[in-house]
Amino acid sequence: MAGAEWKSLEECLEKHLPLPDLQEVKRVLYGKELRKLDLPREAFEAASREDFELQGYAFEAAEEQLRRPRIVHVGLVQNRIPLPANAPVAEQVSALHRRIKAIVEVAAMCGVNIICFQEAWTMPFAFCTREKLPWTEFAESAEDGPTTRFCQKNHDMVVVSPILERDSEHGDVLWNTAVVISNSGAVLGKTRKNHIPRVGDFNESTYYMEGNLGHPVFQTQFGRIAVNICYGRHHPLNWLMYSINGAEIIFNPSATIGALSESLWPIEARNAAIANHCFTCAINRVGTEHFPNEFTSGDGKKAHQDFGYFYGSSYVAAPDSSRTPGLSRSRDGLLVAKLDLNLCQQVNDVWNFKMTGRYEMYARELAEAVKSNYSPTIVKE
Numbered sequence: 001m002a003g004a005e006w007k008s009l010e011e012c013l014e015k016h017l018p019l020p021d022l023q024e025v026k027r028v029l030y031g032k033e034l035r036k037l038d039l040p041r042e043a044f045e046a047a048s049r050e051d052f053e054l055q056g057y058a059f060e061a062a063e064e065q066l067r068r069p070r071i072v073h074v075g076l077v078q079n080r081i082p083l084p085a086n087a088p089v090a091e092q093v094s095a096l097h098r099r100i101k102a103i104v105e106v107a108a109m110c111g112v113n114i115i116c117f118q119e120a121w122t123m124p125f126a127f128c129t130r131e132k133l134p135w136t137e138f139a140e141s142a143e144d145g146p147t148t149r150f151c152q153k154n155h156d157m158v159v160v161s162p163i164l165e166r167d168s169e170h171g172d173v174l175w176n177t178a179v180v181i182s183n184s185g186a187v188l189g190k191t192r193k194n195h196i197p198r199v200g201d202f203n204e205s206t207y208y209m210e211g212n213l214g215h216p217v218f219q220t221q222f223g224r225i226a227v228n229i230c231y232g233r234h235h236p237l238n239w240l241m242y243s244i245n246g247a248e249i250i251f252n253p254s255a256t257i258g259a260l261s262e263s264l265w266p267i268e269a270r271n272a273a274i275a276n277h278c279f280t281c282a283i284n285r286v287g288t289e290h291f292p293n294e295f296t297s298g299d300g301k302k303a304h305q306d307f308g309y310f311y312g313s314s315y316v317a318a319p320d321s322s323r324t325p326g327l328s329r330s331r332d333g334l335l336v337a338k339l340d341l342n343l344c345q346q347v348n349d350v351w352n353f354k355m356t357g358r359y360e361m362y363a364r365e366l367a368e369a370v371k372s373n374y375s376p377t378i379v380k381e
């Protein structure tokens with residue numbers, strides 16, 4: 001499995017395919033070609049100074065007679081942890097705040113309205129270790145913890161800030177949470193990871209339970225948004241419920257490694273955008289994180305001190321099946337995408353998945369299927 005030395009699928013295709021083949025391959029793999037955004041020169045200069053990748057693409061919709069275009073610029077941030085996982089907790093958090101501040105400033109230059117960071121962005125993804133300290137010390141209040149206060153200084157942007165939450169008002173319970181901060185600076189609300197992985201080194205059930213807040217959708221000045229945290233992307237019903245509640249953009253802040261999921265990555269969020277007539281934004285962290293103590297995961301493999309390679313490759317997908325190229329597999333990056341939310345309804349009117357979804361039939365059948373005395377309908381000779 002390639003690490004940082006293999007830069008991206010896109011770079012590989014561009015290097016090896018003759019132009020006519022490249023165009024057809026891209027048409028099939030990425031849908032209709034997106035226009036590159038003309039981002040300000042000073043944004044590229046700042047990105048280069050700060051050593052992160054900056055890319056921008058526009059998703060266009062047809063002109064309508066009765067509705068004006070509903071334009072929103074989203075920003076997706078992927079990054080490495082700047083300090084090693086054994087550095088003092090407060091120093092790690094401060095270093096991540098500093099890193100993200102530099103990227104958010106460039107997002108502001110690019111006119112980003114809604115920005116989303118990666119899953120548990122204030123910490124190393126330490127849940128593989130199953131150790132409690134020091135990792136539980138990274139947990140903070142969603143309402144007024146230091147990271148939420150940091151995100152409230154936000155350049156008139158809505159900020160989606162996925163953190164490890166400590167809910168001190170309710171038994172000090174920890175959650176995997178995304179806080180949504182309005183562009184006014186107010187905390188609009190929070191949402192919690194609904195599906196907790198029990199796969200490979202992803203031992204997250206040691207730290208928190210499945211989310212108990214359902215599928216909230218946040219009405220922002222720029223559109224209705226929802227957050228489907230990482231492993232939730234493998235669950236089509238999770239995407240569906242955010243969409244049924246009216247989400248036009250669903251963010252998927254993640255932490256996932258190449259050996260486990262890289263072949264699933266380009267498919268799942270993109271399929272969700274198609275199936276639910278909405279935009280989806282898939283974000284993954286970058287690099288290999290090393291932990292002080294060895295751990296095993298009951299899979300017969302030798303004890304090890306790292307998770308494997310987080311392959312970045314963040315991208316945005318649209319309801320018409322088009323998608324941006326991914327950010328690189330190896331560098332920190334900011335992906336800016338200009339969306340016209342009118343595309344959601346336009347694609348809905350063409351494909352009618354909501355109208356043809358037969359949800360009442362599935363609701364009835366699922367209500368039966370979850371009963372303990374259910375026997376599956378199998379017709380036998």
Ligand SMILES: NC(=O)NCCC(=O)O
Pocket residue numbers: 119197202229230231232254255256257260261
């Ligand atoms: N963070 C997380 O839920 N990772 C699980 C692995 C995956 O979904 O690819």
